[in-house]
Amino acid sequence: MKTRILFLLLIVFATTRSHAQQLRAELAMARFNSPADGPYLETYLKFSGNTLKVYETENGFHSEVVLHYQVLKEGRSVYDDLFKMEGPMQKSDSLLQDFISVQRIPLEKGDYQLVVKLRDAQDPEELTVEVKQDVKMEKPIDFSATIDKASGGLTEAINFFISDVELVDSYGKTTTENILSKNGYDLVPYTSNYFPQSRNSISFYAEIYNTDLRTTQKKRALGSLFKDKANIDKYLIDMFVENQETGKVMEGLRSFIKHDGTEVIPVLHSFSLEKVPTGSYNLVIELKDSENELLQRQIMGFQRTNPIMEPDYVNLDSGVVNLDNIELTFVGKYNRPEELKEYIRCLHPISNQEEKTYIDQRINYNDLTMMRKYLYYFWLKRNQADPEGAWMKYWEQVEKVNANYSTNQKKGYDTDRGRVYLQYGPPNTISPNYFEPDTYPYEIWHYYVLRDHLYANQSNKKFIFAQINEGTNDFILIHSDAKNEITNVRWNYDLHKRSSQTINLDVEDAPASYGNRSRQFFDNPY
16 A cells, blocks of 8 residues: 655745844645645745834734745746735734745646745845745546456556645634635644644644545446445544654554545544653554555654653653663663763764754753663663663764764764764765865765664665865765755865865866866765
8 A cells, every 4th residue: 555645844944134033934735636626735834923024004013025936847837926925913013923824726746846935025135035845746536447356347446545634733613715714624734743842732634535436436337236335435534643663553642533435535633742752753644444444544744842751751662661760770870970971962863853952952961860861761762672782782883983083173973974874874885085186085985775763764875075174084974865964966066175266156066177086986986
């Protein structure tokens, strides 16, 4: 069964401003289908009111932004909309209210590029901010001919389809139809997939298409023999939250809906997050038939920060583990705060974003007990059977990168090479090139299979590190073709900046020169 992953883009726009503010906006989007008009892309752009300049009118204060939405297909514009949008009227010019722009863009099946440009209309020094995002539209009603095994004839295969998930900030019954209305409800979008402790629930909306087609297909096949659709036209919608790392469904976060087949089945639901600890989770919607066969599923990942269970408790498959007697565990032997601080800081390369935030912002490095609890908590989550063994195996790798990649200012695990080594393991090959005439010293690391603690494995990925500050042992990552890593199409040009200080943003590659083999080594590392 093919799995469709949520199409959700979260981008924070930020530009330099002379008055020490930054224009901030979050952009999310989801794909839906209208039975009457076909597929469409819905975008949600939320502006932070306090980051916009305001102007005063006789009725109060408000802000104004210039928005330009454009959709390109093979470089040709198929949708273009430029307009101004006013923020809500306020009585004061402080604590201004956030506001949202919602756009519905009809698009046929195909590959597109969405371009969104915005600027503060009241700030003459404000630069236009632009973001581009690839969009793949699918057509929910797409029949394909298949061979029926029983009759040997052709039949139509039903493409059951679940829309993307729209996260919802709040909702209520529609009184007057508007841009926020869907199937009788007004839905105010939630434009982030991050849920801090202050948000104790996750609400979401999705649509399921084509469940009415199975009855139509069966009736056409049986003709006069078709009498009862009761067992054909019944579906089960299974919704739950699962832990991304373990795949375990979170207790109390599962719900079912039974529904007859119809043109569109709307799904609007909420789950409480009060008892969900910090971590990475999936919101899953599954469509099943009357025989419990999985027909289609939709997955949306989200992040949760909730310190109620850390570092005093750990939520594991076996239940909640209390860490009050932390001195009786293997971390009890660590008695020096500086030692524990080092052990916790070196976890950065294999930590998820919530763990990094906790380490950077919330852990008290003067609190011996807190640091012990966190270190034990971290490894118990990863290896319940032998947390100490997992920790010692990792520490051996940390000592290797410290010995090989440390500088006068950084420990090895804080350098780019050390971070990549600890996150992905040792590369299959390293191409060291320290003496090319026109380049900074550089290394190219090649992984046949990139095994990540946090994401899916990738094949044939490369990293290029350059010693920009010569005389140090610090090689900076300037480019990689791996997902979630820095991508720089001008990496070869930047690698040659030592010999050419001219900056030309239109040039991506370095000019040919004697001994220049960086592109060759990247394409065919040894």
